[in-house]
Amino acid sequence: MLLRIHPTHPQERLIDRVLEELLGGALMAYPTDTVYGLGCDMLNKRAVERVYAVKRMDRTKPLALLCNDLSHISEYALVSDFAYRVMKHLVPGPYTFVLPATRLVPKVLETRRKTVGIRVPSHPIPLAVIRGLGHPIVSSSCDPDGAEEIMNDPEEIDRYFGNQLDLIIDGGPGGLIPSTVIDLTGAEVVVVREGKGDTAAIHG
Numbered sequence: 001m002l003l004r005i006h007p008t009h010p011q012e013r014l015i016d017r018v019l020e021e022l023l024g025g026a027l028m029a030y031p032t033d034t035v036y037g038l039g040c041d042m043l044n045k046r047a048v049e050r051v052y053a054v055k056r057m058d059r060t061k062p063l064a065l066l067c068n069d070l071s072h073i074s075e076y077a078l079v080s081d082f083a084y085r086v087m088k089h090l091v092p093g094p095y096t097f098v099l100p101a102t103r104l105v106p107k108v109l110e111t112r113r114k115t116v117g118i119r120v121p122s123h124p125i126p127l128a129v130i131r132g133l134g135h136p137i138v139s140s141s142c143d144p145d146g147a148e149e150i151m152n153d154p155e156e157i158d159r160y161f162g163n164q165l166d167l168i169i170d171g172g173p174g175g176l177i178p179s180t181v182i183d184l185t186g187a188e189v190v191v192v193r194e195g196k197g198d199t200a201a202i203h204g
Contacts, residue, residue, distance in 0.1 A: 002158050007031065007171040010128045019132045021167050027051065029142045029157050030129070031171035033122040034094045034179045034196050035150050036157060037066070038165075039138040048108050048138055054164045056144055063109055064096050064117035065136035068127050073097070076104050076136060077118050083184040086202060092122040094196035098183040109138070115185060125171050141178055150176050 001021075005014045022028065022041045027050045030037050038055065040047035042065060052059055067073045070084075070091050077099035079087070087097060101109075101116040109116060119139070121127065130137055142157055143150050151157050152174035157165075180197030183190040189202050 001166065002154065002168045002170055004170040005125055008124055010125050015125075015128045015132055018129055018167065018169065022047075022129070022133065022137070026166035027054065027164070028167040028169060029154070029161070029165055030137075030169040031123060031125055031154075031174050032066070032139070033092070034175050034177060036142040036152060036154070036174040037126070037139045038142040039063075039066070039140065041133060042106065042109070042136045042138055045106065045108055048106070051138055051140055054161065055140060057140070060112075062111045062115075062117055064119060064139040065105070065109065066126055066130060066139045067118060067120050067136050068130040069120060072130075072136070073099075073118055073120065076102055077116055078102060080184070082187060086182070086184060086189060090197065090201065092120040092127075094122070094177075094179045095119055096179045096181045098181065098185060098192065100185060113185075117181065119179060123171075125169060142174075150174075150178070152176055 154170035
């Protein structure tokens, strides 16, 4: 199902429809401030497993979580004073932070190090969905694992994935550069992957 939602002023009735689908276990593609994401309700284990299957993704590779603000992050990750100082300058934005996971993070989403990738997108559609659910949504780039090109056209995503996805949110063209990944588990900033986020803006 292709659902067109206004990218800056999401229609409440359409967000409600998305929430209904997610609570029923739907797998969706959705716009973010970087690339289109592939995800689901964090609490639906079967849907999370489908993300791995659809992407043909190794189970050892972590999926990320999208939260709606910095305080929301602190429910699902242990945020040190150092990490907070770094993140407060970068949230919301195109940065994924690797942090120690709290007990609220489902085991299927934890890495072997007991960490989780987590971020706050600067995009009204996923933020509205997260607020409606009351907890994070799963996030991974909307393409097969290891693909050289990222799909940024909702109709292209629809044609490629077909009935493997239950819902595709059309919020207009997406970006082609994924988020910058920053490890904040130690006492220093470690840039794991350079992406859309400007690494020069990172400071504690």
